[in-house]
Amino acid sequence: MKVMKFGGSSLAEAARLGQVIKVVRESANEQRVGVVVSAVGGITNLLVQAIDDAIAGKSDDVLFKEIRQRHQALLDHPDNALSGQALQQWQQAEQSLLDELQRDLNGVRLLKTCPDEVRARILCKGEQLSSSLIAALLRQQGKHVLLQDPRELIRCNGDVLEALPDMFLLSKNGAELNRKTFDVVLMPGFFAGHDQHAVALLGRNGSDFSGALLAYALQAKSCEIWTDVDGVYTADPRLVANAKVLPNLSFEEALELCHFGAKVLHPKTIGPLAEFGIPILIRNTLKPEAAGTRIDRASVIPQAAARGLTLLDNVALITIAGPGLQGVPGVAARIFATVAREKVSIILITQASSEFSLSFAVPSKDSQRVLNALQQEFKLEQQSHLMRAFECDKDIAILTLVGDGLHHQKGLAGRFFSALAATRVNAIAIAQGSSERSLSVVISHKEQRRALRGIHQQFFESRQQVEVFLVGVGTVGKALLEQLQNQQPFLREHGIDLRLCGVANSKKMFMNSDGFAPEQAMSKLQQGQPVDLQALIANVSNDGYLNPVLVDCTSDAHVARTQLTALKAGLHVVTANKKANTLDMAFYHDLRTTADQQNRRYLYETNVGAALPVIDTLQNVVKSGDKLQRFSGILSGSLSYVFGLLDDGVKFSEAVQKAKAKGFTEPDPRDDLSGMDVARKLLILLRDSGSIAELSDINVENIFPADFDLNGNVSDFMQRLPEVDSYFAERIEKLKQHNKALRFAGVIEQGKARVGLIEVDREHPLYPIRDGENALAFYTRRYDPVPLVIRGYGAGADVTAGGVFADVLRTVSFHPARGML
Incomplete structure (x- = not known):
């Protein structure tokens, strides 16, 4: 037996729903199958809004109309059409569930508040509706479907909105379920039963957890998580264009990735499955033929030490400092106990070796509540000046490199921090797990994209990147554009991804962060905006470019002075313009000092002798x-x-x-x-x-x-x-x-x-x-x-342009033999 979980994105459209039914039916032809489903895409958000509207006394007529329309749209597709008894079963189930929803919302509207138990009942309606619909479709196709109520299988305790399952009772209930006859056991995700309430939630996006719990209960051979991506990537593909799908991960690697922000899998999913070594497979509903990512027990250390890179934002870093921390037993315990009483999870902890300060990261939305609690707990210490005022930086993100083999590779931390330095990113705090399976750095929120791309390039990409911003398209500039166009394929073969991302003349400028063909530069320039080199430089500095190079092919003194601004903003500068190097001696020194401080290159080989060395x-x-x-x-x-x-x-x-x-x-x-x-x-x-x-x-x-x-x-x-x-x-x-x-x-x-x-x-x-x-x-x-x-x-323009081009390529390393491999 295997368990398959389908997320809301897999049910968002009629064609996707049809693919889900096909995948389940084909699997059920070979073996018994457990299926867990989320709500249809967007329904849970509608229910959250409905609660807010009800508290405010607003009508819910639009809500019910929208819910019916979204589910009916899924059935309007020929492959999903219901008829006869299956249609009748669906309509009865839909009406019954919507009647329950109406009663709960009426109560909320009357009380002008929504107790947690009622909130749980309302929010799980999406999963109840989707599971009833899918059960009807599978039954119409001849499958024996057992629609399992998770309130009977999964019993929980604790917070009704973030409940904890009783694993012993789950195992016992699972054994009973396994003895029943079915082709498909279908269970709505996200909610369960509770010792003190009618229903409890497993946490937002907890349907993955439901899938894991069903696989645990049934002792399944595998648990497949079906979504709208090809698997677990080396980084978020929405932020890193060159991210790659990982064919496999260990449970421990996956757990670290999920903890630090990987969104393809709910963090709590892994624990129950790792206990019995039940493999997890991440699959794409739209591409069922794709292999996806397999998460299993690690048998050997992978050749690549680093396996994935995650970015966790919306995080706050709280720092506690003062002599009252040094050598005083129990202070850390009081800090963490205070945070625990606020029911806030600590993401990362780092402490100075002197014990003078301690920092930890929490979700930004909880930071003020945590600060208030800490100030109350340590009021006397602050009055006695044993502790300084607590600091809270909400404008941060956590970047984490994960891999089972990190501790086997010497110099890896050096590579990590060198890559950060090369992308001009400052490390605010550093933390490493005791297993050495992850290395985390706290960075500024505004630098997160640049840091993510820079570290990913260092550990997961074979090509170095160069982003060129050309100022001046006279004879030399045009010759350079032609050379860039002709040489790009050769450079790609040799591991260099050179992109023209901006071009400017004395009147206009054009920029595109994805790059554009050098042969299109002049036509793009005509479509551009009025030239503003300060704005161009500011945009480059803030937009996450990895290796930006300002190329000055003018003879303009104003542009020459702008070179210093570019260096301060973190751009390399390559110049054929001699004016900058022949202004006053102070400016000459400023150029070089700034380049050193910013770890940038200031290159001007063509100032003397064109391309001669x-x-x-x-x-x-x-x-x-x-x-x-x-x-x-x-x-x-x-x-x-x-x-x-x-x-x-x-x-x-x-x-x-x-x-x-x-x-x-x-x-x-x-x-x-x-x-x-x-x-x-x-x-x-x-x-x-x-x-x-x-x-x-x-x-x-x-x-x-x-x-x-x-x-x-x-x-x-x-x-x-x-x-x-x-x-x-x-x-x-x-x-x-x-x-x-x-x-x-x-x-x-x-x-x-x-x-x-x-x-x-x-x-x-x-x-x-x-x-x-x-x-x-x-x-x-x-x-x-x-x-x-x-x-x-x-x-000559060609010779000078060639010298400029050579300087541009000096911002990366070039290995001629690479193209022969």
Whole structure:
């Protein structure tokens, strides 16, 4: 024999009810079956509201109409149609139960109060109605159905709304029931008999418990809990999209998961079944072919130490502190006895090793009642200043990692708390069960989703997540979008789930927490809202993102200053925008200090040399104890191109025109020829080498003759440019006679920096650099007289975008061999 319990979600629609009848009928064809049913979905909530309305003196006409309509809607489906004697039995049962309900509600309306016994009688009507309906449907299909009254089988004592069953009497009654003849023994869940009252409830959502009690009574081979999900998940799938169904759990693991918030199973369900080793199977009514989750005695420790992750909210943490706790026997006993008198269950306990403070968690709805009771109990201690004022934090949640193998795996707690730190979540309190089967942390309610997703990713997911928020969709930004689109499949194969979750330009922004295709970014942007980077950052900070990265592909000073706000809010920052690193020295330090404090990455490899590994190389040189002594470098791809053409005899004006036509220069070539862009790059190198410097400390030399007019618009400037052709031609020619070349470079010597033209011979590392190449020669204590040279193309949207992309991927770990497995 097996027992099957069907929840309200399995009975909420006609098609689902039909599936329930089919599953029960097919099982009953093979063996005797016990069935427990909840109320039809939504009926219990209607009954709760009916009690409140009756106390307020309101009419219940709508209630009865709604109850009849919901049950009739289930029968309107062709597969569920009743006729003849079965229909008559159902109609008589329905009318009788509704008459009883009417009498009870009339009494409540008259008294303007609802005693617990009456409340119990009213609230169990949903289960009585659903069981009568299902009995009629099964009988019509030829099954011998015994409709068992739980008041006769399950006898309870204690609180009438949260009764405790007499297990010895249940076993005795079950033996008698087992001797009866039936195909299906059908029992409504949620309620039972009581020693002092006509009816008692087993607690809200207690139909699971009813199923377990019937299986216990009948000594069933298994107890199946049929619901609307595929089984027990590694985490709540509504909060974690990548949660997976667990094929099996031990009783102990399931009990921990249920205690700390897993809603697929009522916590009290497990105890009676674990006593006799009766397996529990969680099945999906809509997908009966699915294997579901089997909960049984553990025979071996599973390979995966962690099995599930739960989140329990609507919790309050009460903290009691003071010298009156230290070394005083019986104080803890008084605390817990006080809570027990209020009939409140303690969820979690943690105590400082100094015994100076003790904290425990209770449901938020009970916290004020508990506080009042504690204040009364310890009134004298507080007056004597042996105890401080009690603290109660209602804005918390409890995150718990569960698994039989937790105590077998070294370093697991370290992984757990490292993952919390990586997701910027603070642990308010920590608790671990003595069996080491669970590890719990109390966290802020507003951080619960981010914490849940972060811990789940660490223990249950093979892919790391990156959420990109791109600001700036000019030439570099658009090239980056194309690269993101092309590379996403490859990254998924290598364990990285990269999502574009936001995009912004100077006018609009668009965000979607689930991500969207990079190729759709421009069209999405047109549908977006007015740009507000502060709002974008605040949204990212509060919305539970795991690894958010703000990518700045602008050259805007305002956006540059926003980078600090992003770091403070917990975002990584990747920037191609040099403005942030060349603002005042205090801001430069704030960026790095904040990144360290927030455990975030601040990455700007493309600030110098586009995608060349300049910044990382220089930082590693400095970190390893080496020291920069001097430097020279061609830091502008556009000017590398221009001066390379001069070597070939091309006129200066024609060289600039060609560079402008190819898009190597800014729209106004003076922005490049002024040397300010190179000065910013040189300042970054100077600062990253350990020097304190401002942009004003960089000597930017004018490359033009003193009498050349640089004013006017771009067109005027380009027309006057041939005036300097002879100046540069003569200078180039003289240098050729000495086997030298003219290069536009940044130079650092004796702690001073300058930008301008330098003359280099054939032995100089910058001599062969042209055609848009960058080259940087670092002379250090270790690299001298032969410098450390970094050389390659340092211009172009694709190259720069590639460098930005590489920085984005530095926020996660990448293993090329992974895709070969």
